[in-house]
Amino acid sequence: MFLRRLIASGSGKLFLIGDNLPVHHSVKVSWRVEVHRDESELFFLPRDAPEDNPNESPNNPLKQQMSGMPHDCHV
Template structure:
């Protein structure tokens, strides 16, 4: 989901609804300390979907533990590589294209979680789950 407005609780709830739509397995979502992530509305939305989505909250000020930062870096590399986008529409197309390719490459996404600091934080000793 690409959004242009500020990330609010309403936008995040819409994202979570779209994320779980049609997914047969439970979704694991990582959230940082953005104000919208901690809102009452988001927490209520998560509670209502707890069978379908589980959240892992990052400690405050810990971008080095956020696999999303690796995705952002990956995406920026693609967006800055090759011919530059000349319009907002071209930039969106380029971003969507890369993100769709990533959806078909779970091995690449798993690599974000295999970085040493990230793996220690999200490893089974912290979450009870094996990544």
Template sequence: MRSDQVTGRTWGAKGATPVVRRTGSRFSVNAMSAISTRGRMHFMVFTETFDTKVMCRFLARLVGHFDRKVHLIVDRYSAHHSKTARTWLADHEDQIKLHFLPSYSPELNPDELVNADLKRSLPHTHQARNQAELATETRRLFHRRQRQPHIVRGYYGTRHVRYVLDENPMSF
């Protein structure tokens, strides 16, 4: 999530381009999430760069919520298949298994729909003035989606990700 991303809509006089005032400050926060076909969502918002260390921290938190093996669909981002990640996964093979999507196929990744929803849902009336406020707003939106399992289940209704419902590898 970036402070300077365009969110929402506005209006302007016919024939005139509307001007939306911004602070000029540029800052961002990162987020990752895992969703299930049952409508559960787990997430983590962080300010550091997404790397293997952050990914393993998220995976450790994720498997800590379950008493059975978690199956997670991931893209082929370098942190997902780095040597450190493979070592961590080997040490936790009884708790989690990653299923890799084909290269260059974001339309097959259900979590991309979460990202799109999050960016679309950011309220354009509230402008975060700093990184901490942006992180708080991002967490608030994720918490709202956690309380709306019908919306999370709805991400799997799009034609490109329906394959998950047939195979159901990550039913947490």
């Protein structure tokens, strides 16, 4: 739904940059980008590349801390 609205709202070609979250590699996302390949293009940041993704480094300590927490624990 989000991608459909994003493509529809654009006036030119849409360049999407994904951060390798598994959902960004889903069949639905791939299909939607392929169907609209004239209107959109999808690129991915390299995996584990904090120099290319400044949001990755600040979140690492939190991710590591939360990975050791029980699943029913809420922050």
